[in-house]
Amino acid sequence: MPAMAEHIERQTKQKDAIRTQLADCDEFISAQDLHRSLQDSGMRIGLATVYRQLNSLAESGAVDTIRLNGQQLFRLCGDDAHHHHMVCTDCGRTVEIESPGESWLRGIAQKHGFVIKSHTIEVFGLCSDCQRKNNHSE
Secondary structure (H helix, E strand, C coil): HHHHHHHHHHHHHHHHHHHHHHHHHCCEEHHHHHHHHHHCCCCCCCHHHHHHHHHHHHHHHHHHEEEEECCEEEECCCCCCCCCCEEECCCCEEEEECCCCHHHHHHHHHHHCCCCCCCEEEEEEECHHHHHHHHHHC
16 A cells, blocks of 8 residues: 555656646647656656646646647646637747637637537747748848
C-alpha cells in the first residue's frame, strides 16, 4: 500500500512542476518543449508523463489546448471564465479575446440545424510585430 501513496505523491509533484513551468510561459507550448524545459531545470520526468499530465490538466479545464500547424499546444490560463484566443501563427503570441456572444452562436447553430453542446473559438493570424517583420523581408 505505501507504494501506491508514493505513486500518487509523485504524480502530484509532477503535475505541480508542470503547472509551475506553464505559469512561466505566456504563450502556448508543445509537450516536447515543455518536457525539454523541465529537464533543463533539473526535473527527471518522462515525455509520456508530461503528455498524460497535460491532457489531465486540459480535461479538468486548468489548461487550454489548441492545434497549430498539426501540433497540440498547451497554455495555463489564469481566467476561470470561458474565453477564447487569438494566436500569432509565426511567433505564438497569444491574447485572450471575448466570445462573439452566445446568442450569435445559438443563431448560427439553429440556422444550420445544430444544437450546441460545447464550442471552441480560436483565431489565428499574424501579430503586429510579425507583420512588420514579414513586410521588411519582402
